[in-house]
Amino acid sequence: MTEDYINICLADDDQDDRLFFTDAFDELKIRTKVSTFNDGVELMNYLNNADSILPNVLFLDLNMPKKNGVECLSEIKRNEKFNDIAIAIYSTSSSEEHIEETFINGANIYIKKPNDFETLKKILSEVVTINWQYHTSGLNKDNFLMRM
Amino acid sequence: MKVYLKYNYPQLTKKIIEDKLSELGYKFKIVGFGEFNFLEKVPNEKLVELTEYFQEYGIEIVENQKSVLVQKIKDTIVEMVTSDTPPNVKSSVYIAEKLNLSYVYLSSVFSEVTYTSIENYIIIQKIELAKHLIINTNMNLTEISIQLNYSSVAHLSTQFKNNTGMTPSAFQRIILKRKEFTNKNNS
Amino acid sequence: MKENYLHNSTLLLKIIFVISVAVIFFIGGITFKHIMVLKKTSTWVSNSHEVNAELERLISYIKDAETGQRGYILTRDKSFLTPYLRSKDLVKNSYKKVSKLTIHSRTQQANLKNLLFYINKRQNYLSKTLYLTAQENYDKTILRNNLIIGKNAMDSIRVKIEGMMIAQKNLLKNRQNDYESTMNYTPLLIYLTLIVTLILITIAFIKMNRDLATLKKTIYTLSVANEANNLAEIVGGFGSWQFNLETNDYTFSDNEYRLLGCEPQSFKASIEEFAKFVHPDDLQYVIDNAKNIPVNSTLPAFTYRVIRKDGEIRYFRALGRVVTIASGERTHIGTTSDVTEEVYAKNYIEDRNRELENNNKELTAFNYIASHDLQEPLRKIETFLSRLVTKDYDNLSKSGQQYVSSIQSSANRMRILIEDLLQFSRTNKNEKNYEETDLNVLLENAKQELTQIIDEKKAIIESTELPTLKVIRFQIQQLFINLIGNSLKYSKENITPIIKINCSTILANDDELLPQNNHRYYKFVFEDNGIGFEQEYAKKIFILFNRLHNKNEYEGTGIGLAICKKIVENHNGFIFAQGVLNEGATFTIYLRAD
Numbered sequence: 056m057t058e059d060y061i062n063i064c065l066a067d068d069d070q071d072d073r074l075f076f077t078d079a080f081d082e083l084k085i086r087t088k089v090s091t092f093n094d095g096v097e098l099m100n101y102l103n104n105a106d107s108i109l110p111n112v113l114f115l116d117l118n119m120p121k122k123n124g125v126e127c128l129s130e131i132k133r134n135e136k137f138n139d140i141a142i143a144i145y146s147t148s149s150s151e152e153h154i155e156e157t158f159i160n161g162a163n164i165y166i167k168k169p170n171d172f173e174t175l176k177k178i179l180s181e182v183v184t185i186n187w188q189y190h191t192s193g194l195n196k197d198n199f200l201m202r203m
Numbered sequence: 204m205k206v207y208l209k210y211n212y213p214q215l216t217k218k219i220i221e222d223k224l225s226e227l228g229y230k231f232k233i234v235g236f237g238e239f240n241f242l243e244k245v246p247n248e249k250l251v252e253l254t255e256y257f258q259e260y261g262i263e264i265v266e267n268q269k270s271v272l273v274q275k276i277k278d279t280i281v282e283m284v285t286s287d288t289p290p291n292v293k294s295s296v297y298i299a300e301k302l303n304l305s306y307v308y309l310s311s312v313f314s315e316v317t318y319t320s321i322e323n324y325i326i327i328q329k330i331e332l333a334k335h336l337i338i339n340t341n342m343n344l345t346e347i348s349i350q351l352n353y354s355s356v357a358h359l360s361t362q363f364k365n366n367t368g369m370t371p372s373a374f375q376r377i378i379l380k381r382k383e384f385t386n387k388n389n390s
Numbered sequence: 391m392k393e394n395y396l397h398n399s400t401l402l403l404k405i406i407f408v409i410s411v412a413v414i415f416f417i418g419g420i421t422f423k424h425i426m427v428l429k430k431t432s433t434w435v436s437n438s439h440e441v442n443a444e445l446e447r448l449i450s451y452i453k454d455a456e457t458g459q460r461g462y463i464l465t466r467d468k469s470f471l472t473p474y475l476r477s478k479d480l481v482k483n484s485y486k487k488v489s490k491l492t493i494h495s496r497t498q499q500a501n502l503k504n505l506l507f508y509i510n511k512r513q514n515y516l517s518k519t520l521y522l523t524a525q526e527n528y529d530k531t532i533l534r535n536n537l538i539i540g541k542n543a544m545d546s547i548r549v550k551i552e553g554m555m556i557a558q559k560n561l562l563k564n565r566q567n568d569y570e571s572t573m574n575y576t577p578l579l580i581y582l583t584l585i586v587t588l589i590l591i592t593i594a595f596i597k598m599n600r601d602l603a604t605l606k607k608t609i610y611t612l613s614v615a616n617e618a619n620n621l622a623e624i625v626g627g628f629g630s631w632q633f634n635l636e637t638n639d640y641t642f643s644d645n646e647y648r649l650l651g652c653e654p655q656s657f658k659a660s661i662e663e664f665a666k667f668v669h670p671d672d673l674q675y676v677i678d679n680a681k682n683i684p685v686n687s688t689l690p691a692f693t694y695r696v697i698r699k700d701g702e703i704r705y706f707r708a709l710g711r712v713v714t715i716a717s718g719e720r721t722h723i724g725t726t727s728d729v730t731e732e733v734y735a736k737n738y739i740e741d742r743n744r745e746l747e748n749n750n751k752e753l754t755a756f757n758y759i760a761s762h763d764l765q766e767p768l769r770k771i772e773t774f775l776s777r778l779v780t781k782d783y784d785n786l787s788k789s790g791q792q793y794v795s796s797i798q799s800s801a802n803r804m805r806i807l808i809e810d811l812l813q814f815s816r817t818n819k820n821e822k823n824y825e826e827t828d829l830n831v832l833l834e835n836a837k838q839e840l841t842q843i844i845d846e847k848k849a850i851i852e853s854t855e856l857p858t859l860k861v862i863r864f865q866i867q868q869l870f871i872n873l874i875g876n877s878l879k880y881s882k883e884n885i886t887p888i889i890k891i892n893c894s895t896i897l898a899n900d901d902e903l904l905p906q907n908n909h910r911y912y913k914f915v916f917e918d919n920g921i922g923f924e925q926e927y928a929k930k931i932f933i934l935f936n937r938l939h940n941k942n943e944y945e946g947t948g949i950g951l952a953i954c955k956k957i958v959e960n961h962n963g964f965i966f967a968q969g970v971l972n973e974g975a976t977f978t979i980y981l982r983a984d
Contacts, residue, residue: 071770085318147765149809150816151864152823158377159384165368170769170805171776184318188327191317192277193212198334200377202368360841370838372831 060088061183062108066098066127067091067116067145072168076114076145079176085183095122099130102137110140112186114166117146117157125160132161141186141199154202164201178203205386209339219260227253273316275302276309277324284328289352294325330366333359337375344371399601406594413587417580424576431569438562441491441498445551445558448484451477452512452547456540459516463523474516481509495561501554508546515540620644628727631659635712635720649706649728651699669695669703679708687712689724693733705733757815764808772801810949814934817865817956827863829856833891836870843878853891857912859981865957872950873977877918879946880975890917895983903966903978910983911963917976923969931967 065076073091080089090110092098098115099122101107113131117124124144131137143164144157154165164182169175182203189199217233224231230242254264279301283290290297298321299306313321329351336347348359363371455477461470485506492498519536522528620643623629629646633639640661644654650667657663661680668676672694679692689710696706710724775798783791833856837844844851851874859866874889881887892915898904904911923931923938930936932955937948951967954977958965963981 069766071773075773147762147769149812155373155377155380159380161381161385168769170772170802172773173776173780175773185327187318188324192327194327194331195335198331198338198378200367200369200374357841357845360838361845364838364841370835370841372835372838 060086061112061187062110063087063089063112063114063183064098064101064110065089065091065114065116065145066093066095066119066124067114068094068119069116072116072145075172075175076179079172079179083176083180083183085180087183094119095124095127098122098127102131109137111190112141112143112164112183114143114145115162117144117148117153125157128157128160128162141189141196143182158200163196163199164203166203169203216260216262219262220257223256223260227256269312269316272302272304272309272312276313276321280321280325280328284325284332284351295321326362326366330363333363333371334374337371338378399597402597403594406590406597410587410590410594413583413590417583420576420580424573427569427573431565434562434565437491438558441488441558442555444484444488444491445555448481448488449548449551451480451484452509452544455481455513455516456544459520463519471520474520478513481513485509492558495557497557498554498561501550501557505547505550505554508543508550512540512543512547515543624648626727628725630723630725631710633722633724635722637719646726649698649704649726650696651702667696667698669697671695676708689722693729704728705730754815754818758812760811762812765805765812768801768805768808772798772805775801807947807949810947810953813868814949814953814956817868817953817960823862823864824860825863826858827861827866828858829861829866829893832861832863832867833870835867836874839867839871840874840878843875847878847881847887849878849881849887849889851889851891854893856891856893856914857983859912859983861961861981862957865960869954869957869979872954873916876950876977877916877920877975880922881918881920882972885919888919891915892917896980901980904964904980911980912983914979914981915976916979917974919974922971922974923967924971925969928967928969932965 063080065073067073067076077089077091080087090101092101095115098113102109115124115127124146128142128144131140131142141163142161143166144154144162145166145168146153147168148154149167157165163186166178166182169178182201185201186199188194189196220239221233224239229245231239232242233239257264276298279298280294283294283297292300295306295310298309302309310321313319313324317324319327333347333351336342336350337344342350344356344359348356351359353359353362360371363369363374367374369377454473456474458470458473458477461467462474485502489499489502492502515536519533519540522533522536619630623643623645627649629649630643631646632641634641640659642655642659642664646659647654647656650664661677665673665676675692676694679689682689689708691707691709693705693707695703697703705728707727707729708724709727710722712720712722714720775794779794779798783794786794833853837851843849877889878887894913896911896913898907898909898911901911901913927938931938932951933948934952935948936952937946939946955965958979958981961981963979965980966978968976968978
């Protein structure tokens, strides 16, 4: 293994959610490096910076000020540089149309924010694990769809 | 125009390794998937050079013995899942026999390196194959469940849903719509 | 129809006229020809008589010459020679006359030539005899021979002339026969053609009479229709106008004037005059539309404002199209109606609709925001609670632990309520994504969604073939999930749940539950063998938050079936429930098939 860490990014305007998220990864026994961003603009600035380390998995809240999750998703999907990033939508909404739309737009994972911390940990662990399998076992990334 | 490709990864990698090693003038013998023996003595600094050389193809030289073992387990699983004639023994027995090591040991090594269990990895591979069959063939779910050695369609559906969070038909619909969407955006 | 009839009639009369003229010409021609024949025949008769007379004269001259000669020979008196000398010229003249008269008959001419030979011969012998007898001593035998030859020639002449006379008679007879046969059938032909002409003229007469009657009737109907039309225009509040595309003339009906508040026909019908009444803001619009009249065959309805003579602003609606009238002229005819009241009513309804729509939108938005945004803080409450429980549970007092778990269960229930409410508010008609969908696929999807619970309960789901319909896919799938899920939830313990899904086509008239009309419906029946319910609650179960069971017995918010009802109503369908306590429930859904 050449990478020591799994790089994770989260863009979410909600402070509590960012806290839950980082806490959950802290408690998981996976070597991860988590960076968080307060909105889509901050995130895109980071990703577009040539010096930045691109994440393995990017978690996107849909409802954000300035630039929302769907806009970020489209921007990322248009840029070939980001082809290797697995994108997980991380949202409160559970509308079927919403979910399908983000998948069609190129999201790999859709996570409805869970209501308890243990579930959150379990979900994040599963996401990272399965993404790791896609990353290491030559699975077809185009078929990587997951709903949690 | 968009062209869809399907690769045979083992064949692809084998070809690259053969070509590159021959190009550098090494004497070697390919043993199996992801493994070859040098037929001469090779100094360590040469190995470093080779590591860099292979890096651009995403091929790593795995030094760690455990990683080698995990790769072997993975290969065995892929071979088992994709084989037309499923083994008539439990997969744990099959893998242990195939690698001639105790399953408990294999299991612990696998979990340590991959963050997941052998059982789970088998499921991932089977679902991966199911996805492939759903998208690229005209087989229906019943046929796929038989091909993948599931006891029933319901069993496949349940496992598919547990693994991906969606039903096989939802998966198929989304992939089709996504292709339509990207085609429209590209044209 | 009538127009056509009259048109045909004119054609018939024209044909009869042409035939009659032709017949009269024909008769005239025949008559002229017969008069000519008659004239010719009388000429032939007199000609024949003349020929005969001349022939007789000819022979008498020859006889005179002979008689004179004979007298001279006997008496030697020179005076007897006078007729003989004269006869030479007379015979010659006479012969010429006969030749001239018979110029048209080849046989007679031949006969004549023959005759001339004998006449010459006779005259020859006469002069020879005369010469012989002038001698002092003439041979009596020679004289005798001469006389005999002369006599024979004379006989031949006689025979010849007789023959000629008979031939002439025959010729006349033949000609008279010819003429008679022609004259015989001529009157019949004339008579027949006259009768035919008479018949034709009679037909024409009858036809004309009949057409006249039809015309009278049509004129009458027309005047009644016209009157009715005038009346209808007054009652219905509309006027009509005509624009002749060939002559560029306008005609306005009386009521067209009245609509403008003017006396009928009080000004010349023209677009310029009419335009004076049109509201200045709409004038260009009206002119543009009027310009299109000669171009387009139909004038689509358009509404504009006019200012009546009394200054009141009214809304008019014009509508017209080009017709080709019987004379072949293209005319644009149209109507103008006063739609002021309708426009006001429509504006009112539109305002109300907009208001209602806004209210509805606000309500939906409120529902959505209420349920969606309420989720956020609730989720945090629950998450923090779960952290509290895992991290600090042991530090809490016994009662504190009790309180925390109560908070947890209340929060959990609240979450389920909010989620269901959210789904209910999302199930509305605004998201109009109707697509042609195979319901079998949706049922299959629904079953896949419910795989876990179906497996757990080992339920059996039987279904017949379902149709393909234009539906909102997610909603119908949700309907199936909710109905099957409902049946599974309220299944009896220790009994395999069996859900039977059946679909058939029916006519609304044949089902007492449906409005009585001729629409075709698909009838979907979901039947289970669960705990059922009492029929008196059949309507209540579809009401939001209505539950038949205590929440400790069966989990649920009372929203699932309310969502079903909403989905079915979004598709203009009907849903009914039937239940027998402890035996099972049946849900019947009707969706429009056409």
